[in-house]
Amino acid sequence: MATVAVSPTNDDKLWNGGVEPLKASYGKLMMWFFLLSDAFTFSALLITYGLIRFAHKSWPAGAEVFSPEYWPIPEKVFNAMPFLHGYDLPLVFVGIMTFILIMSSVTMVLAVEAGHRMDKADVQKWLLWTIVGGAAFVGCQAWEWTHFIHGTDEGTLLANGQRIFGASLAENQYGPMLFADLFFFITGFHGTHVLSGVILNFLIFYNTTMDVYQKRGHYEMIEKIGLYWHFVDLVWVFVFTFFYLV
Amino acid sequence: MEHTVSHTPGEIAKPNTAHIWRTFWIMAAITALEFVIAFVMASGPLKVSIFVGLTIVKAFYIVAEFMHLKYEVKALMFSILLPLLFVIWFLVAMIAEGGSIYSVR
Incomplete structure (x- = not known):
């Protein structure tokens, strides 16, 4: 035995460079810490929603009509569905959106798994499905916003005799003004994340096709973007619960 | 990474995805259960705590399995x-x- 190499198991040398003490590359670590900071941002938004909701009156039992006085129950607001105008289908559309996003998270893990096996064709296939899922989700959200902005057929009659339809930053037929503001801000901020994710997914799909990762010898970039994509799914799970279910 | 499959160039290993689909079915079942609860239960603190609990279970599966944090x-x-x-x-x-x-x- 000529020389003794620096052993990664030797604790004295662990943090002195040359090894990865957390057994994760720099890029992956930084993605984790970015996601931690993003988690704080989204928590702050959802906690703000909680605070403002608790500071408002909720609907009195038996008198469940839209009014600027009362914070509405979400399943009465989000009950519309494309091509089924006029039917009361609470949470069905948003349930479909949730399913689409969870599904695209699954296809992303499958792409990462294919990357471990250096299987270019499989990586391409699963990344394409992930892009399709992400684009479908953004499309659904656009429809949801359109419906929210246009409002119901009857609208809401205000105390001053004026009838208003839908929600904007200036008026809101469904409840207090802040309800609409928070809806636009929280789902909009999440939707922006999904859109960025779709763009990133497209970039890694392009690189995969151009053999960038095959030549590099590993598909770790898929894992890093995958972390981001799962995080977007994770945030949606919380938005779904706190904005639509409770 | 937990498994780096050793292989000769040009040879691609078979997919090993059973655990991924298992996680997917658990999450799909939880979401379906949330829907059932949303319509059969009267609203109240119990309903809210069930929803929060199920959300944390889903979050655990996404972070632990999909984001692989359990194996870090x-x-x-x-x-x-x-x-x-x-x-x-x-x-x-x-x-x-x-x-x-x-x-x-």
């Missing part, structure tokens, strides 16, 4: 999870604040 080094796991304790503090403080704004209005 403990130091990495805790550097991500422990700072999130501040969120719980913030949540409790702000919900209490919302309640007191309501009572003074």
